[in-house]
Amino acid sequence: MSRNAKINGLLLLLVAALAVLPLALGLGDHKEEPFAGADAEAETAITEIRPDYEPWFSPLYEPPSGEIESALFALQAALGAGVLAYYFGIRRGRRQGERLATARAEGGTPAPDADKGA
Numbered sequence: 001m002s003r004n005a006k007i008n009g010l011l012l013l014l015v016a017a018l019a020v021l022p023l024a025l026g027l028g029d030h031k032e033e034p035f036a037g038a039d040a041e042a043e044t045a046i047t048e049i050r051p052d053y054e055p056w057f058s059p060l061y062e063p064p065s066g067e068i069e070s071a072l073f074a075l076q077a078a079l080g081a082g083v084l085a086y087y088f089g090i091r092r093g094r095r096q097g098e099r100l101a102t103a104r105a106e107g108g109t110p111a112p113d114a115d116k117g118a
Contacts (some may be wrong), residue, residue, distance in 0.1 A: 037073075
């Protein structure tokens with residue numbers, strides 16, 4: 001097993017542990033809504049400190065339920081991941097194209113998997 005495969009496996013286990021441990025340890029059991037976002041937590045804390053506080057702005061769109069809000073957040077995350085993946089794919093393709101052009105200009109033929117280690 002290569003060094004990169006070991007690191008990737010370790011990172012995957014770490015991410016899985018970060019996702020499962022809070023559920024297994026029951027870290028949100030004492031809350032009414034254990035999976036509420038940071039915005040809701042901040043709003044609750046501010047209301048407890050200053051009950052007369054009035055926000056400066058109101059949301060442009062208020063989803064009808066928490067499930068829809070979570071779905072919209074997941075959609076936003078997926079779109080962001082897609083944009084990042086597209087960008088890094090374009091960068092890698094350009095780098096491979098430059099290597100191929102350089103190898104052809106020098107008169108040699110590049111190996112088919114020349115970008116494996118990069």
